[in-house]
Amino acid sequence: MPETPATPAPTHRWWLLAVLALAQLMVILDGTIVNIALPDAQIELGMTDGDRTWVVTIYALAFGSLLLLGGRVADYWGRKRSFIVGMIGFAIASAIGGLAVNTEMLLAARALQGVFAALLAPAALAILTITFPGGKERIKAFAVFGAIGGGGAAVGLLLGGALAEFASWEWCLLVNVPIAIVAIIGALVFMTESRAHGNTKYDIPGTVLVVAGLASLVFGFSRAEEGWGRLDTIGLLALGVVLLAAFVLVESRVSNPLLPLRVIVNKVRGGAFLVSALTGSALLGGLLFLIFYFQIVLGYSPLLSGLASLPMTAVIMVTVGILSNVLPKIGVRLPMTVGPILAAAGLFYLSFITVEGNYLLEVLPGLVVLGIGLGAIFVPLQNVALAGVEDHDAGVASAAVTATQQIGGSIGTALFTALYTSAISSYLADNASSPTAQFGALVSGYSAAFVCAAALMLLAAPIAFFLIRPSKDDLLKGGTAVHMG
Known part of the structure; x- marks a missing residue:
């Protein structure tokens, strides 16, 4: 029996989008907000540097490895139910982390956060997919959701900086509790249940x-x-x-x-998944080293570091607003080709940072260009990645999109860190006697990371140009088969 999910009334769709965007924001910002909390948490809980790394790794490990299973559970068990259970579990795990009295308790909480995020994230994206099945409203809804995904990391830096500076590191985790409560109430009011029928064996x-x-x-x-x-x-x-x-x-x-191969072998969706992975690697890796530059070299406070990152988020939001209105006219191929080129240019510009650090000249222009490029990618990306997916597979296809970003981020962070370390060693070998050798080496490492991020981002342009070629009509239809020409 084909799936016939109940669709919210048009007046409620946008309220539901707000609920889903809030959930997306919570999951995305949690990656960066916890990074801000780590230095203070390490001191208070007596963590080693290895333990500190595990606070980040164990979340990515649980989240990334369980995503496809979480997507299928959402399809079969019910997307609304999965969303609410995932949100409740994420809130409880966040509370445990915020109240942690030792390293083991914090690590357990972060693992639980990853488990429930793997259930929550694909359920939210699947609900968005079936709530906005086609038309210009679908484009705008996915644009908003994508912008939250791109700007959420910077918002996490700002919020984490404020909480760490004016409250305590614990609130960088506890803040998820009130956010989750609001999202759960919104889900109960505006969300209708949908699930896959037919073959639902795991x-x-x-x-x-x-x-x-x-x-x-x-x-x-x-x-x-x-x-x-x-x-x-x-x-x-x-x-x-x-x-x-x-x-x-x-x-x-x-x-x-678990993952029907029809979901990933489609040329258009396959191209979108590759672009998603490359964007995730460049964005997560690039932001990480930019924050290091702000705090370690320029001496910014956590709050000021977050504020310094905000222009990129603001530009993403403006770009999303403009592009979502013209996308039905120009199609997705142009922005998804030009977007990576602009994003790469912004990252490459950031590679020219110096120890002296003139923010207005050396950082801000790069952030603005990077924001325009990312906005051009985020507006069509998830829409294209999920175009033509049957309702039966909405959850697992949504999980595949998130998984590509997660794996891409892991690859990017590891690759950039290796290049960063190599660049530092090379710089110190040539400039050991320089009075500014320490900071010069760090800047050299950050620059190497930005150049690598730019190169990965640039790879997305030919992929988008040659593979992502749906027609404008297919883009508006959303849930129908994607035109391959």
Whole structure:
């Protein structure tokens, strides 16, 4: 029996979008807001540097490895139910983290956050997909949702900076509780239940393979920050590739696949997934090193660092507002080709930062160009990635989009960190006697990371140009098959 999800009344759709955007914001900002809290948390809980790294890694590990399973659970169990349970679980985990009295308690809380985020995130995107099945409203809804995804990281830096400066590090986690309460109330009022019908049996072999494979990849890339030649790094990455290859083989043969291959083999959606991964790697990696530059080299406070990042978010929002109105006329190919080029130019501009650090001349122009480029990508990206997906697969397809961003971020962070470390060593070898050698080495490392991020972002342009070519009509229809020409 085909799925016939109840669609909210038109007047309620935008309220529901606000609820979904709030959930998206909470999940996205949690990655950066916790980074702001880590220095104080490390001192108070007596964490080692390794423990501090695990606070970030364990969340990415749980979130990234369980996303596809979370998407299928949302499809079969019910998207509204999954959204609410995910939100409640995320809030409880955040409260546990905020009340942590030792390292173990904080790490357990972060793992739980990742588990429930893996259920919450694909449910939210799937609900958005079926609530706005087509037309110009779909474009605007996905534009808003995408802008939250792009700007949420910077918002997290600002909010985390304010909380760390005027309250305490615990509130960087506890702030999720009131946000979740508002979102849960909104879900109960505006959300209707929808679920997949027909074949709803879980693919146990596929689930085991993909969870283990994604976990190996995420963990492997996190270990790569300490050296790509390490035996555990190579072993984990190789194991992840083997397990995911076995997963694809299983999915091609079972009658109830966890991730139907029809979701990813479509040329347009496949291209969108690649662009999503490259954007995630460049954005997450680029922002991380920019904050390091603000705080360590320029001596900015956490709050001032967040404020210094805001122009990028503001430009993203303006670009989204403009582009969402003209996208039906110009189609997605142009912005998804030009966007990566502009984003790469902005990142490359940031590679010219200096120890003296003139924000208005060396940073702000790069942030503005980067924001325009990211806005051009975010408006059509998730719309294109989910175009033509059957309602039965909405949850798992949504999870695949988020998974590409998560894996891309892990790859980018590991790659940039390796280049950053290499650049520092090279600089110190040539300038050991310089009185500013320490800060000069750091800036050299940040510049190398920005150049690499720009190169990855630039790769997205030809992918978009040659693969992402749906017609304007297909874009407006949304839920129908995507034109391949």
